[in-house]
Amino acid sequence: MPDASQTAAAESAAEPSAPPVPERRFSETLLEVKNITLRFGGVKALTDISFDIKKGEIRAIIGPNGAGKSSMLNVINGFYTPQEGAITYKGRHRKAMRPHEAASTGIARTFQNIALFKGMSTLDNIMTGRLLKMKSNIFLQALYWGPNQREESEHRAFCERIIDFLEIQAIRKTPVGRLPYGLQKRVELARALAMEPDLLLLDEPMAGMNVEEKEDMCRFVLDVNDEFGTTIALIEHDMGVVMDISDRVVVLDYGRKLADGTPDEVRSNQAVIDAYLGVSH
Amino acid sequence: MSQPNLAAESAPRDATATERPLLSVNNIEVIYDHVILVLKGVSLTVPKGGIVALLGANGAGKTTTLKAISNLLRAERGEVTKGSIELEGEAVDNMTPNDLVKRGVIQVMEGRHCFEHLTVEENLLTGAYTRGGDRAGIQRDLEMVYDYFPRLRERRSSQAGYTSGGEQQMTAIGRALMSRPKVVLLDEPSMGLAPQLVEQIFEIVKRINEQEGVTILLAEQNTNVALRYAKYGYILENGRVVMDGPADKLRENEDVKEFYLGLSATGRKSYRDVKHYKRRKRWLS
Amino acid sequence: ATAPAAAQEQYVPLLVYKSGPYAPNGIPIAQGWEDYLTLINERDGGVGGVRLVWEECDTGYNNDRGVECYERLKRPDAAGVQPLSTGITYALIDRATQDKIPLFTSGYGRTSAAYGPVFPYVFSAPLTYWSGADVIIQYIADQEEGSLEGKKIALVYHDSAYGKEPIATLERLAEEEGFELFLFPVAHPGLEQKATWLQIGRQIRPDWVAMWGWGVMNSTAVKEAAAVGYPMDRFIGVWWSGSEPDVIPAGGDAAGYKALSFHAPGEDYEVLQDVVEYVYGGDAEAAREAAWGQVLYNRGIFLMAMQVEAIRAAQAIHGEGQTLTGEQIRDGWEALTLTEETLASLGMAGFTKPVAITCEDHEGGGQAFVQQWDGESWNIISDWYMPRREALKAAYRADALAYAAEKGITPRTCE
Amino acid sequence: MNLRTIAIWAVSVPVIIAALGYFHQGLAAAGLISFFTWPFYFEVILNGLLQGVMYSLVALGFVLIFKASGIFNFAQGSFVLFAALTMVGLIGMGLHWIIAFLLTAGVMVLVAIAVERVVLRPLVNQPHIILFMATIGIFFFMDGFGQTLWGSDIKVLDIGIPKDPIFLLPGVFEGGLLVNSFDVIAALCAALLVAVLAVLFQYTRTGRALRAVADDHQAALSVGIPLKTIWAIVWSVAGIVALVAGIMWGGKLGVQFTLALIALKALPVLILGGFTSIPGAIIGGLIIGAGEQVAENFIGSAIGGAIQDWFAYMLAMVFLLFRPQGLFGEKIIERV
Amino acid sequence: MLYREAGQFKTSYAADQSLFPIAQDKWGILLLLAFALFAVPFLANEYMLNSILVPFLVFSLAAIGLNILTGYCGQLSLGTGGFMACGAFFAYKLTTAFPEIHIVAIFLLSGLGTALVGILFGIPSLRIKGFYLAVATLAAQFFLIWMFNKFGWWTNYSPSGVISAPPREVIPGVVVTGTSGTPEAKYIFLLVFVALLALLAKNLVRSRIGRTWMAIRDMDIAAEIIGIRPMFAKLSAFAVSSFFIGISGALWAFCYTGSVEALAFEINRSFQVLFMIIIGGLGSILGSFMGAAFIVLLPLALNNGMLMIDPTISVALVAHIEFMIFGALIVFFLIVEPHGLARLWTLAKEKLRLWPFPY
């Protein structure tokens, strides 16, 4: 995320864009998934999947339950190692990678079944997102003095900005285990944002929210994308959301790629309608 | 409560005016951990054979209300400190969840809660625990669940811990159906399900409601669908019921339209157009 | 146990263990102590007219609990402490010396503390572990017609400070007498002896087995020995491995098992009859219920008798009929001489052998014998043995001086 | 367990035993350990296996409770002690041992019900570590209670199981292989118990409910599984298993306080077999028993002895490095 | 009405992040420390100092150590006793080999040595979790005790395997080790030393590394996905935890009992410390102190209390009843508040804050 000069630039860019949505164009490829196949024993979760994510876009992944969407994200951030295929990220080619390495190259994510640190407060959860950016060594930390204290304050300030941004000031010190579901999702987003990622993977960020909250969440996602230029890959079942905010959509079904294209293309694809949408939206 | 009751003549009772409601919750207060007051006087009634929706924002107390009914609160160090809950006129305070299931009240918990190490089929079978040795009946119902959710049949022998989110949700609902319930307390059944499946599940809910006479109390975020299938709705805010009424009336209400259905006067707005300055209006009480 | 306030009283703190893993052994000893103290008060009206009062604290045979108990019970006028555990003794040696309270560690504790110049407050009459090891070897040699050349002897020991004490002495003797020594440590609490006895019974097949065990380790050893068919009459325990709780659980299998002791088993001694009369009102059955006549009960009587005699000796120095401080009673210890006559006057004729403690020698020259379990009771089967002390005393001295050097203590001169 | 696994075990076990034997023979040849002979080696393994079954008997009680509630019951050792004490006490009152056994079993059921009411019910749905701690509370209570009731002196428990040494296969090995008849009978009892329990738990409705409870208390409640009853049943069964263990161990060692400590020997067994597997408790027991006896007899004497305590744990740890859930434990599910 | 935070506004993040954001807490702690430092040595008798306060402080340090590993990093350990033994024997070897090194340096060095051992035995934690990990730590426990018991080198070949602490001064003229130090000197030294170490621990757990540990504890997979290296996190927890535990072992041998054999640190010691942190509160430094107080004081209080009420009661019965009450109280406290005394304390404060209104 931004240092001061960037923020200023981003803010001016965040002037409301008037509807109808202008077709956004992206050229640079951030991540490319090539011929990925992932198996668990007999279960084939993904079969020969290829697609790409351009820098700066909002990319949606949709598909029926069990289609392999979450598995796809797990492959991207290194939690699962695919049996076949490879991933090119920021121009670098890789096959297997540990999740913490993925994190240090700028990939952050949220989880379908909330994976917050239940015993910690909201603020501490968000601060964990800053771990990679913090430098002071263990002795300074033990003394809590000088550079360490300054560092703690700086990062705290950063996290406070995110807290303001996501409007969760009131629950700063509450242990997250006690928060209602929707707020937990928001805290999870905050934690991911604190990592200042280049690529943000969101797994059903709006599940279990009502319309109003979804609106808020969409707003946040769009703002992150606009203001900080973060590339976003998003899994979501609410077609309204997907169609409204994503630039391109990839559709998975039973581990295979069914379609790939702009929301409008996907919406009118008969295979997609049959397999997933049911009634057309 | 300052908000006028929408249903002028207190709706749920008029259909079944003579009959006692199946379930009635009278002005309950719930406290967690002896200090956190979450429900501040919630009342609702569920008529026999009805589908009642419980709506409200995150943290409004929907889950808490359902758990209070099914007596699962104690396991979370919560307790009902005021008010009463009655099932067919009988207080349920001292019943264990097991008694309640035997009497036909079962809850589908939010966040799935499948038994990870059991296979999908074993998960379903645990739902039939209270039915004892009725093998043939259980087998029949198992088939019924598999017919409702064909995906589960495919995955029947995988450990539930390894199934996808949606599959787990189906397992959880199927598991509850296996107990042959009279009332199902459904906590966010649509969460994480593909749109097609959401419709399907609500169709199934409607079907069991109509065909088998199962009463449904439904906590939902997906107001749109919920109000389409429910006959009556309650809206919870901050641990209080702020509005209730027949589903169709609620759907017409301007506030509900704006805040729960995402419809403004001009129709559905794109999520792209929502502005920062738009702030929710809170019902004060 | 309280007396009219007017009379003089001498306070005796008792560290006991009546709970925990070692309770079966701790209970009869404590019973012996209490009964003897009661006897002195009831029969003689105290020591030189000074009544004995006591307080108990349960250590559970646990070192830190023992230290806590000591701190709780200690007073300047404490007659002395018997820690009844080698581990607790180690923890208390420095403290007691500083607090000027005598420690009486009879047949256990730090062996080299028998060297008085370095350990003025510790008394280990009548025998130390090293003496015990020496006696066992003497006895075995007698059974083997004088020569141990080429024999195999195994030591099964509790793997703690206590069990390790005899090793050095046995190693020295092995060298001198030409037998081969095998060591078998047994981890606390001593339930795991299968491997030990498989090796002993099936592989090494030593001619004799000696044991330094305590608590459940003893009975387990006897059972395991029986299970591999090791001949019981070639199995000798130290005095802490030769009491009823050690053999009764093994039932008939234990018959023939031997152990050292430094006081007689059984009931036929005047002092024990006195206990029945004065403490139990003549009811021998009630007394037997309370372990009267058992080996460890008799041990309790013996230990407390020594302590009472030390008080008496101290009164002889510092004034008859007075309450004395621990420091004064220490002087009594160093002047303690029990001859056959004094023993007889205490009703202990034949019960134990004379001791004479001096400033230099805190062991006092006691003797030990071998007893054997016949399935019903313990019987004396050997003469009294006198440990070969010249070599032992040199060893005490060397070890004690090394300790003094480490601690920066200047040894007293005895004269 | 299917045929294939059985075949694998049938082949690999003799191979491993032989390999270990040659390994030790090699060590002995190189002078690193003091002795090695094949008959003694087999004798050690045989005795180790029998000893291991005794461990399994205690481990079994742990497994039952863990399987059914996800609770690691620290108090199992004190149950063993308490059961044995009660049984001895009742025999001491002049009852026949069979009657005393039945009465004690009844007492253990009462204990189980009390534990459920007083401890488990209020702590439903708490993290495992809390429940673990609660069982430590029970441990202290039961230890104190048992001793207050029955005293802490050592007692003899003899129900007439013979304890004679037997020499097996005297034709094959010189002098035969020595085992004790008591150990053999104890092993048979344990095997029987395991078979019965394994069937009970794997293939019945109650068995399924137990496993459900272990996974998620709250969800189990929500589908109407009566935790009360389930727990009372399981703790009763565990209590009765403790009684059998108490009779065997008490018969071997005498009944007194230390009996509670044998629980510590059951830990590596449990961990190696997997907390949730009843057959695992037996197999784990066999491996630990044989392994530690071999180590103590051959290697221990070379490096100072009394190594079997840590050796058992090290052995279990090595197995865990390859299978973090134990040999037969349920796979640990890790997903996001 | 005394306990209010209203009106106390933080003007900087640094202020909000300070140790005790609420002024009452800060002053309360300072007062308590001042009392402990200046008043207690004069009020308490020798028994209280030697047998209650000193072991309490030593145990508190061990509990802090274990709490870092188990409470903060979620790695269940039953090897505390073994690590305490490491500290004790390292310190003994060091101070007998280099008598000129200052005793505090000896303690810190033996803590560092123990940290290395901790890392070694922590390696299996990269693969083994939960109760299964307990076995790895138990292996450490039994192995270390066996090693110290078996090899004479550790005890400078003392025939019994018992080491006794040589007298050492912390400042010229004030001996704090062995039995020659006065109870007051020992107590004050321990109080200051333990308080400082506790402060370090508190700082660690509220810094980056503490959050790393907690993340691993709460959900290791998610932690890895936000960029935490599990190996670093777990091994650092083992190291830091063993550091504290090692020091407490050294203090145990040097300042409390004055002499120990390896068996003093057997498995029961590990359980004892584990009880402390569970009763006191997992993941709480304050809880470590409370738990240590509970486990050290309660048995003594029960024991002394019963004898006070009825001096003729048999000590065996007292010991048994003490066991029963102790067990029952553990269960009772867990039922009242599963998250330990520290949590109970916070809840009480929360109630106080709301007082006189119930919610």
Ligand SMILES: Nc1ncnc2c1ncn2[C@@H]1O[C@H](COP(=O)(O)OP(=O)(O)OP(=O)(O)O)[C@@H](O)[C@H]1O
């Ligand atoms: N670790 C695993 N082991 C075994 N099977 C797995 C594992 N992870 C995923 N699967 C299987 O792979 C398939 C795809 O799962 P995934 O979670 O990716 O689905 P999804 O598209 O995210 O579905 P949903 O929308 O329901 O979350 C499912 O059938 C699931 O059971």
Ligand SMILES: Nc1ncnc2c1ncn2[C@@H]1O[C@H](COP(=O)(O)OP(=O)(O)OP(=O)(O)O)[C@@H](O)[C@H]1O
């Ligand atoms: N175990 C608990 N301990 C303390 N507070 C709790 C607990 N469970 C819930 N709460 C609090 O109770 C309030 C209501 O929670 P509840 O889960 O009932 O809301 P909900 O309406 O179901 O929300 P959602 O739509 O997010 O599921 C929340 O503010 C939450 O923080």
Ligand SMILES: [Mg+2]
């Ligand atoms: Mg998914």
Ligand SMILES: [Mg+2]
């Ligand atoms: Mg909810």
